[in-house]
Amino acid sequence: MAVRKPPITTREYWAPGHAACAGCGPAILMKLATKAFSEAMEEKYGDPNAFAIAHATGCMEVVSAVFPYTAWKAPWIHVAFENAAAAASGVDAAWKKLGRKGKILVFGGDGGTADIGLQALSGMLERRHNAVYIMYDNEAYMNTGIQRSSSTPYGAWTTTSPPGKYSIGEDKPKKWVALIAAAHQIPYVATATIGNAFDVITKVKKAAKVDGPAFIQVLATCPTGWKSPLEKTVEIARLAAETGVWPLFEIENGDFHNIKIQPPGGGAKVKREGGRVVAIEFKKPIEEYLKLQGRFKHLFRKPEAIDQLREQIKAMWKVLGVEVTLPKPEE
Amino acid sequence: MPVRKVMKANEAAAWAAKLAKPKVIAAFPITPSTLVPEKISEFVANGELDAEFIKVESEHSAISACVGASAAGVRTFTATASQGLALMHEVLFIAAGMRLPIVIAVGNRALSAPINIWNDWQDSISERDTGWLQFYAENNQEALDLILAAFKVAEDERVLLPAMVGFDAFILTHTVEPVEIPDQEAVDEFLGEYEPKHAYLDPSRPITQGTLAFPAHYMEARYTVWEANENARKVIDEVFAEFEKKFGRKYSKIEEYRTDDADIILITMGSLAGTVKEYVDALREKGVKVGAAKITVYRPFPMDEIREIAGKAKVLAILEKDVTFSVGGALFQDVSRTLINEEEKPKVIDFILGLGGRDVTFENLDEVLSISKKALDGEKVDEVNWIGLRKEIL
Numbered sequence: 001m002a003v004r005k006p007p008i009t010t011r012e013y014w015a016p017g018h019a020a021c022a023g024c025g026p027a028i029l030m031k032l033a034t035k036a037f038s039e040a041m042e043e044k045y046g047d048p049n050a051f052a053i054a055h056a057t058g059c060m061e062v063v064s065a066v067f068p069y070t071a072w073k074a075p076w077i078h079v080a081f082e083n084a085a086a087a088a089s090g091v092d093a094a095w096k097k098l099g100r101k102g103k104i105l106v107f108g109g110d111g112g113t114a115d116i117g118l119q120a121l122s123g124m125l126e127r128r129h130n131a132v133y134i135m136y137d138n139e140a141y142m143n144t145g146i147q148r149s150s151s152t153p154y155g156a157w158t159t160t161s162p163p164g165k166y167s168i169g170e171d172k173p174k175k176w177v178a179l180i181a182a183a184h185q186i187p188y189v190a191t192a193t194i195g196n197a198f199d200v201i202t203k204v205k206k207a208a209k210v211d212g213p214a215f216i217q218v219l220a221t222c223p224t225g226w227k228s229p230l231e232k233t234v235e236i237a238r239l240a241a242e243t244g245v246w247p248l249f250e251i252e253n254g255d256f257h258n259i260k261i262q263p264p265g266g267g268a269k270v271k272r273e274g275g276r277v278v279a280i281e282f283k284k285p286i287e288e289y290l291k292l293q294g295r296f297k298h299l300f301r302k303p304e305a306i307d308q309l310r311e312q313i314k315a316m317w318k319v320l321g322v323e324v325t326l327p328k329p330e331e
Numbered sequence: 332m333p334v335r336k337v338m339k340a341n342e343a344a345a346w347a348a349k350l351a352k353p354k355v356i357a358a359f360p361i362t363p364s365t366l367v368p369e370k371i372s373e374f375v376a377n378g379e380l381d382a383e384f385i386k387v388e389s390e391h392s393a394i395s396a397c398v399g400a401s402a403a404g405v406r407t408f409t410a411t412a413s414q415g416l417a418l419m420h421e422v423l424f425i426a427a428g429m430r431l432p433i434v435i436a437v438g439n440r441a442l443s444a445p446i447n448i449w450n451d452w453q454d455s456i457s458e459r460d461t462g463w464l465q466f467y468a469e470n471n472q473e474a475l476d477l478i479l480a481a482f483k484v485a486e487d488e489r490v491l492l493p494a495m496v497g498f499d500a501f502i503l504t505h506t507v508e509p510v511e512i513p514d515q516e517a518v519d520e521f522l523g524e525y526e527p528k529h530a531y532l533d534p535s536r537p538i539t540q541g542t543l544a545f546p547a548h549y550m551e552a553r554y555t556v557w558e559a560n561e562n563a564r565k566v567i568d569e570v571f572a573e574f575e576k577k578f579g580r581k582y583s584k585i586e587e588y589r590t591d592d593a594d595i596i597l598i599t600m601g602s603l604a605g606t607v608k609e610y611v612d613a614l615r616e617k618g619v620k621v622g623a624a625k626i627t628v629y630r631p632f633p634m635d636e637i638r639e640i641a642g643k644a645k646v647l648a649i650l651e652k653d654v655t656f657s658v659g660g661a662l663f664q665d666v667s668r669t670l671i672n673e674e675e676k677p678k679v680i681d682f683i684l685g686l687g688g689r690d691v692t693f694e695n696l697d698e699v700l701s702i703s704k705k706a707l708d709g710e711k712v713d714e715v716n717w718i719g720l721r722k723e724i725l
């Protein structure tokens with residue numbers, strides 16, 4: 001009987017027994033990304049283990065490395081919250097001097113990337129270190145108990161952006177670090193969601209195989225912080241792309257004129273001009289994404305806030321050069 | 332053959348780094364130590380030093396990159412001062428806790444506000460509880476020598492702690508003095524190549540570094556840093572002895588100067604020790620029984636040596652360029668603590684002076700001496716004295 005080759009390596013770098021919550025989206029990403037990275041290392045350097053991981057403080061760090069245990073089967077280092085990229089720069093430099101073939105994989109949450117760690121990230125990218133930075137974006141500081149970050153979307157409840165008589169929840173649009181990263185004109189920048197494992201694998205491999213730095217911003221559902229059903233972790237992340245909330249794109253060498261927009265799925269109609277995506281007509285309203293999450297519950301009492309969010313999403317797409325239609329739910 | 336060159340302490344520090352052959356250097360410029368990374372850049376650019384020089388975007392990233400590189404298993408070095416060291420503060424604890432033998436050259440400078448680029452010791456003194464070893468140089472030769480010694484102590488398996496070597500802003504960083512540059516071969520023999528046994532990021536033997544520790548383990552981790560500091564006392568003696576054998580220059584944790592039969596001993600650090608020694612010479616001519624002691628190693632604090640000195644005098648005058656608010660100075664605190672349980676102990680009087688680059692003159696030292704003499708005569712004097720303070724502008 002012919003044995004089918006598994007779609008991704010069976011090697012594990014993220015071992016079972018870590019302490020993440022049930023249904024944790026970032027935990028899925030840790031597993032997928034390390035596997036994909038390993039495959040890329042095998043293809044690039046002929047050694048599947050030719051990498052080390054640098055981690056920022058945050059959920060994924062504290063759930064995976066509680067002394068005397070570790071969930072990591074690869075060389076791994078955590079230094080602090082804001083400096084994963086700087087620590088990775090040091091590792092890269094040391095490896096260069098040691099003549100060690102390989103690449104550094106960096107993980108940081110949205111807080112450790114979009115806020116406090118943005119400077120170190122910029123430094124790492126600008127200096128062209130041989131590292132892939134993966135921002136696992138669960139859209140808040142989860143490790144300290146769900147506070148807003150600059151990557152928290154408009155309208156979301158967090159413990160520091162509570163909705164109230166004078167508040168709609170988070171009142172600023174989301175910061176897109178992928179675009180900031182792309183402005184460094186590095187070889188590869190992408191966005192993804194854990195809703196599509198194959199997409200994550202493809203992009204991580206692509207990122208890992210370029211020479212120099214790459215950055216990927218991955219939406220990763222956090223059932224604890226989003227107040228969402230555990231079993232819907234993947235579905236919610238997929239809906240983010242299918243409703244237009246989360247644009248999927250790639251930017252190579254900072255070429256904003258040739259942003260590669262990916263079809264979002266969910267029946268969306270994509271219009272191209274000369275091969276370039278210029279418009280997307282989404283079929284699923286963003287409400288389908290929002291309603292599965294307790295963090296947006298209060299918005300349904302204020303439909304104008306949802307409309308505002310819709311406008312912000314359109315504006316983001318416009319930056320990417322795409323005109324989008326975001327439907328309202330049928331009454 | 333060792334060569335003698337006239338150079339600033341910053342250059343001496345860069346030379347020390349060159350001789351120690353670190354594989355990774357990450358640094359960010361700050362007055363007064365800017366010349367250190369500049370000079371190292373030159374060495375790297377000319378192929379005289381085979382290292383990766385990471386031109387980081389801040390001191391926080393400089394020390395973070397050093398931690399990454401050191402954890403990956405290579406010798407690392409950086410230089411900074413003042414605000415730069417303060418920006419590193421968070422990561423200094425991490426470097427010590429992770430037991431990474433990084434060495435920093437510190438051009439000792441005052442901290443803001445008000446902004447001031449001149450010398451005092453507040454920057455490195457403020458980092459005394461991070462677990463780092465601390466050395467203070469009296470002159471440019473010592474800046475070079477102590478950096479070499481610091482690497483050797485830091486990398487000793489009984490220690491494995493990071494170390495900083497301080498030298499005074501401008502008084503040393505920007506002043507040229509003859510400095511003997513040791514032979515590369517001799518330094519290679521003295522230091523050897525750094526071979527990590529506990530910290531490496533090697534895919535063929537993966538380890539996890541920088542974990543989270545629950546209350547069940549945290550205290551023990553801190554204790555090992557304590558233990559390593561204790562171990563460093565002996566290791567430093569050994570390294571200094573070896574240094575003397577190899578390079579002919581003698582160092583000790585505390586250097587005593589004309590302390591035999593002294594009633595008053597002036598204890599200080601850094602370049603001020605040079606001034607104080609001259610002052611002692613001048614007074615000895617006049618028959619005043621006064622001596623000096625220079626603290627070369629501030630962490631671990633040389634308690635046994637202080638006790639020995641204390642047994643010789645009736646008054647210890649502490650001269651320091653730092654403040655621990657409401658207490659006095661850090662050195663005063665350390666010396667007092669060292670003597671607290673002694674049956675017989677001298678009086679310990681603190682003198683805070685020379686902050687923010689104010690010159691310390693013989694007139695200032697006369698004031699120190701006059702207060703010390705009063706104490707010697709049994710008169711009551713203030714425990715903490717600000718010397719050279721311009722009360723008229725307060």
Ligand SMILES: Cc1ncc(C[n+]2csc(CCOP(=O)(O)OP(=O)(O)O)c2C)c(N)n1
Binds near residue numbers: 113144149
């Ligand atoms: C300098 C500093 N400030 C604050 C903290 C506290 N802290 C640790 S993790 C964290 C939030 C992490 O958020 P994020 O990066 O989004 O990752 P997540 O926890 O969501 O996985 C905060 C605020 C810290 N460790 N260091």
Ligand code: SF4
Binds near residue numbers: 221
């Ligand atoms: S709080 Fe969220 S991100 Fe953190 S472990 Fe739990 S599910 Fe994962």
